[in-house]
Amino acid sequence: MQEVFAALGLSVLERGWLSSNNVVFQASGGSGACVVDTGYVQHAPQTLDLVARALGGSRLERVLNTHLHSDHCGGNAALQAAWQCEVSVPEASWDAVRGWDQRLLSFEATDQRCDRFEAHRALAVGSTVQLGAAHWDVVAAPGHDPEAVMFFQRDHGVLISADALWEERLAIIFPELVGGDGFGAARGALDVIERLAPRIVVPGHGRPFTDVASALACSRRRLQAFEQAPERHRAYAERALTMFHMLEQRTVPRAALVAWLATTPIFVRMARDVVGIERRAEREAHADDVVARLVRDGLLLQSSAGDLQVR
Template identity: 55%
Template sequence: MTTFQPAIAATLDHLQARVLVRGWLSANNIVFHQDGQGQLVDTGYVSHADQTLVLVDHALAGRPLAEVVNTHLHSDHCGGNAALAARWPGLRITVPAASRSKLLPWDDGQLSYRETGQRCPPFVPQAFLADGDMLQLGGRPWQVHAAPGHDPDAVLLFEPETATLISGDALWQQRLAIIFPELDDTPGFDDAARVLDRIEALQPRLVLPGHGEPFTDVAAALAASRQRLAAFQAAPLKHRAHAARSLVVYNMLEHRRRPRQALVDWIASTPIFLKALQCVGDPDRAQRAAEATVARLLADGVLTASQADGIDQVQMADD
């Protein structure tokens, strides 16, 4: 279990919260205690669902899990919902209201999973969060703020007394998450910039991000995100290339090692890459762009090449 600096640990205790910092394939999980029951914000990726169950069980110390809240419905934030609902029947699943029509009924075409080639087992939500709502977490009222940009439907959760922000993927300490609408030629950069302004106006003193450790130097994180966002706005092709790389890495975090050609073929046939790399309807160009993306990840040392059974393989460099 990660230990945090004393001031952060004290605030989390005060909020009846525990932050389970996960690897990048799974978003962090935040466990709250309320009325002898548990609540959980974000549930990780499906391939880590067993680990999520163990971690949440441990954090709850025998109490039942009553509610799951998702900041947004990317596969690394809600991939554990179905397993948790199976483990705790009657679990209430609360999601952003803007996603409601994509879930009821479950619509693979509207949700991002088919598009990104990622997996997420279906679940049924019972409650919805909209901008301006209040939500009880750990026995305290948390504000709900819309946070479009990275994901058009996403929400932020903010507790005013301690000025603690659950930022999802809208603000990380160092990096900036992909602005997904832009890959589909839909404006998203300006929304992302407005969300950073909105976060600044809330004056958070502690941020619990979707990925990475909790942090308190919010001004530095906002400055870094704004700088990165401005660079992407000035050169949208760089954002597209960055998005393609990040999505390949995400896939490799699940596979760890796979035949190089299988990875290239997967990239060249997965819709999000065709859009990001601007090769919709041009399979030859898609193959070349996919090969170039893998080659750059190898050249940069993010992936390494090997051979197994006479077949060229790629794997995560840190394996």
């Protein structure tokens, strides 16, 4: 794997859960140094540092985003401020990001943060981009995010899959939380990956891996289980988004976390549009149950003063 990465001038900065991985490409020929995905805003100083170190003093010319979730583009603004680099986003996200339209961007709905950045180019599905020494295909990756793209390098069989394929587990299928169809699209993206037959996958979270067949099988099993019981997918999403919030906030009074779950727009929409709950009191009762389970399962610790922390 390392020889292939060296040939492509690529290094993977594997990050913790709040930030996505960053894939750094050294400058090569006429193509300047670039990075795919930039982590969460809270880690932006660390991202800046890690990217600078990976580039060993050369200038970052471009940032490319697989999709505009806060954990994938949260470092864009800081990198742009440091290097005045150009930013490329999926074509489907172009209008939202150009106008910084909060109704279309996901940050407000999930109560996550992202500093505003400027986008310069749209990544069209079916086109090719030069990253480092090689050309990479821009491939649609709907499901987790209908606007997401992946990057595929044919000659070396390397796929930057973002959140469309992880080694284990399956990312939240966001459209399903608000009454849309996402499971079918996610299955389609897995089929596309199988047809591309990558030998190495660099996921958005976790280490790069080569056992693609078992990752696909694992994702398909989870997807099928979620399709058969969408309430399990909603419960998984609530827990994952709550843990993301807790990783960001570190310590939150229990009552504040319950209120956060009862008022954050994505949960309000999910309750109203999918479950049919309109009243805040009902949402609070449900939120209290979600928090109680996270404490019972040992993911959150509750102090005697009623403060919650990630274990």
